[in-house]
Amino acid sequence: MKYLKGLDTLRALAATIVVIDHVEIIKKDNGIHNFIDNPTLIYPDGHLSVILFFVISGFLITYLLLAEQEKSGGINLKNFYMRRILRIWPLYYLVLFLSYIIFNPDYSLMRILLSMFIFPNVAYALKETWDISPQIWSIGVEEQFYIIWPLLFIFISMTSPKIGLQVIN
Structure with missing residues (x-):
């Protein structure tokens, strides 16, 4: 598989914009002079950067699935899911754990369970945000994409003989 270093630049730029936006x-929430309240200043939108992250992730996951198919003749779902889990879950759960221990918030059981089971975006939609680390909603979206997309990708390939993907057990 070819390393696509240009995507690292896009991700770094998007991450920087998201941090600036946050x-x-x-600053705005605390009454401090900020870019948001300055109508003459235009600065990049953090929401667009999050969308860019999603697009890059979709491209990379599809690229990885296609590369695995070409190399091995199929897609090993178990290995795919283990790579995603080992890449994302340790930091995700560390953020949840530390933010809960350090700040000791009074969260509802629903908020805790939705966040623990990789549904912080659902908690966000229900106004049950993990206030200490509100950005975790986007990690939930990514994780759910990682669960659904390979299955959908394989289903599409099985119903479209032109693609010809196989699942490896």
């Missing part, structure tokens, strides 16, 4: 939101 800082400006915090």
